[in-house]
Amino acid sequence: xxxxxxFCPLLFMLLSGCGMLRLKGELKVVENYRHISGxxxxxxxxxxxxxxxxxxxxxxxxxxxxxxRCGEEFEFHRDSGRYYLMAFADANEDGRYQRSEYxxxxxxxxxxxxxxxxRFANLELKLLAPGEAEIPKEVILLSDEQxxxxxxxxxxxxxxxxxxxxxxxxxESGAMGLWTPLKFIDQIGVKIYFLEEYDPAKTPVLFxxxxxxxxxxxxxxxxxxxxxxYQPWFVFYxxxxxxxxxxxxxxxxxxxxxxxxxxxxxxxxxHSMGGLVAGxxxxxxxxxxxxxxxxxxxxxxxxxxxxxxxKAGMHAPVIVPAWYDMVPGSAFQRKLEETPLPPETQHWxxxxxxxxxxxxxxKNNDGVVSMESQLSLPxxxxxxxxxxxxxxxxxxxxxxxxxxxxNEIQRNAEAGNQ
Numbered sequence: 314x315x316x317x318x319x320f321c322p323l324l325f326m327l328l329s330g331c332g333m334l335r336l337k338g339e340l341k342v343v344e345n346y347r348h349i350s351g352x353x354x355x356x357x358x359x360x361x362x363x364x365x366x367x368x369x370x371x372x373x374x375x376x377x378x379x380x381x382r383c384g385e386e387f388e389f390h391r392d393s394g395r396y397y398l399m400a401f402a403d404a405n406e407d408g409r410y411q412r413s414e415y416x417x418x419x420x421x422x423x424x425x426x427x428x429x430x431x432r433f434a435n436l437e438l439k440l441l442a443p444g445e446a447e448i449p450k451e452v453i454l455l456s457d458e459q460x461x462x463x464x465x466x467x468x469x470x471x472x473x474x475x476x477x478x479x480x481x482x483x484x485e486s487g488a489m490g491l492w493t494p495l496k497f498i499d500q501i502g503v504k505i506y507f508l509e510e511y512d513p514a515k516t517p518v519l520f521x522x523x524x525x526x527x528x529x530x531x532x533x534x535x536x537x538x539x540x541x542x543y544q545p546w547f548v549f550y551x552x553x554x555x556x557x558x559x560x561x562x563x564x565x566x567x568x569x570x571x572x573x574x575x576x577x578x579x580x581x582x583x584h585s586m587g588g589l590v591a592g593x594x595x596x597x598x599x600x601x602x603x604x605x606x607x608x609x610x611x612x613x614x615x616x617x618x619x620x621x622x623x624k625a626g627m628h629a630p631v632i633v634p635a636w637y638d639m640v641p642g643s644a645f646q647r648k649l650e651e652t653p654l655p656p657e658t659q660h661w662x663x664x665x666x667x668x669x670x671x672x673x674x675x676k677n678n679d680g681v682v683s684m685e686s687q688l689s690l691p692x693x694x695x696x697x698x699x700x701x702x703x704x705x706x707x708x709x710x711x712x713x714x715x716x717x718x719x720n721e722i723q724r725n726a727e728a729g730n731q
Contacts, residue, residue: 347391347427351419351436353400355383359415359440361402362572368397368452369463370424376463380569382601383440396425397449400438406572416446471566472573475506482529487552491525491633494551503559505566506547508535511574515544516727519567521594523585523615524552524635530584533711534719542727543580552586556638556645560593567598571605580609580723584710585682586639588615592649592660599655609726610654611661611719613709616682617689619646641686650691659697661722664688665709666701681706 353363365387366378374394379387383402401416403409410416417440419425425433440446452460481501490497505519506528518538520531528547535545550559567579583591592615595607616639623639626632638645654660664687665679677684693699704712 347433348388349391349396349398349425349433349436350386350388351398351434351438352386353381353383353417354437354439355402355415356439357442359383359402361404361414362406362568363400363440364403364408364410365438366397366399366401367391368399368449370395370397370451378464379565380572381565382603387438391427393427395427397422397452398425398436398438399446399448399452400440401446402440410446410448412444412446414443415440416443416448417441418446418448422447422449470502471505471569472507472511473504474508474510476508477529477532477535479506479529482527482549484525484527487522487525487527490527490549490551491553491635494553494634497551497553501549503550503562504548505563505570506549508545508547511576512544513574513576515540515542516578516580516723517546517570517576518543518580518582518723519546519548519591521548521563521581521583521587521591522552523583523587526552526584526587530707530710531582534582534716537716537720539720539724543723548587548590550590553633553635555634556586556590557593557648560590561597563590563594564597567594568601568604576605578606578608580611580726581607582611582613582719583615584613585615585706586635588612588617589638589645589649592654593645595654595658596649596652599658606657607655608657608659609661609723610658611663611722613663613715614665614679614682614687614706615662616686617646617649617692618686619643620682620686646689650689650695654695659726660692660695662688662693662696662699663709663715663718664699664701665704665706665712667703667705667708669705679704679706679709 349367353365362380363383364378364380367376367389369376371394377389381387398419401410401414404414417438419436419438486501522528522530528549531547538545548563581591581595591610595610598604619639619641621641623636624641626636627640637643666677666684668678669680700718702709702712702715704715709715
């Protein structure tokens with residue numbers, strides 16, 4: 314089973330020659346990516362959410378956007394194409410710019426040409442008073458339908474309805490996300506899935522899978538979730554990508570969902586390496602002033618201090634990007650250790666200890682991750698409670714005792730008993 318292979322010290326040997334070539338080709342594409350980054354500047358206080366738009370001028374390219382706040386930074390990644398960079402404060406929250414709203418166009422409508430060799434880092438995108446922004450004619454003259462088509466890729470990223478029987482939720486898809494993350498992004502995307510329409514009477518619970526994982530692995534936990542009180546949401550991401558990049562995307566997705574639905578609180582449950590992604594996501598999201606509370610963060614069998622298999626993987630002919638963050642003592646791990654969680658967030662650190670003499674034989678382990686990594690002392694110090702279970706790394710997702718604990722934690726949080 315794919316899950317059992319996670320971070321094996323000889324993991325890179327499992328890749329076929331073709332697999333190595335595919336990953337090598339993907340990494341070459343990533344090396345050629347151009348970064349468009351900067352900050353939205355507002356001379357006056359603007360309370361509304363700011364929509365930053367990277368508008369594609371070429372028919373072959375798609376436009377993209379992010380929701381941020383005044384004074385915050387944005388970043389896009391592209392390997393080709395020509396674009397306008399625009400922003401507006403969405404006062405009426407309809408996702409469209411009106412001249413009654415603050416707006417701005419970088420460089421007075423200058424085209425960002427990714428093939429031109431220019432650098433587009435640390436750009437300053439200034440919002441002007443209502444009516445002063447000069448939106449390019451190529452944008453104004455398009456019909457509503459044509460504008461919508463420009464954002465076709467973005468439409469299905471957040472809140473797509475599905476079921477846990479979705480054939481995309483498979484070990485094969487999870488392995489694709491680990492070994493060929495760009496192929497995963499192209500074929501599946503980076504998404505948050507819903508099982509039901511948003512219900513303001515229910516608390517959202519965001520589930521974050523680990524390395525080579527997928528949403529269907531949460532089936533036992535979801536079956537034991539009180540669906541009268543909670544609505545499950547699921548991330549699905551390429552687990553071979555750098556973890557801070559994935560965490561940053563999901564922090565922005567949460568902000569967009571908050572402005573779309575207005576939920577007051579959110580619980581986060583994460584397994585294995587997903588705990589690292591979720592931990593950074595919660596911290597990043599917690600920086601925002603106008604946001605939902607995250608009172609509960611539950612991590613299950615997370616390698617907080619990394620994995621020796623990732624260190625061994627550094628000797629592979631081609632290195633999976635996520636391994637840089639999983640090497641023990643990585644800068645990513647130190648950042649988690651040194652950055653506090655939001656003040657309202659209680660981290661429940663749940664670990665598994667039914668180990669083996671196989672993958673990590675020289676240390677106490679859960680069959681995949683060592684106890685030493687699961688119980689990283691700096692992370693323990695930040696945690697609200699710890700609890701251990703006599704099950705293995707994957708079994709903690711279906712173990713009766715751990716399921717009972719998950720439900721108890723969330724019930725107590727709802728009742729204010731923690």
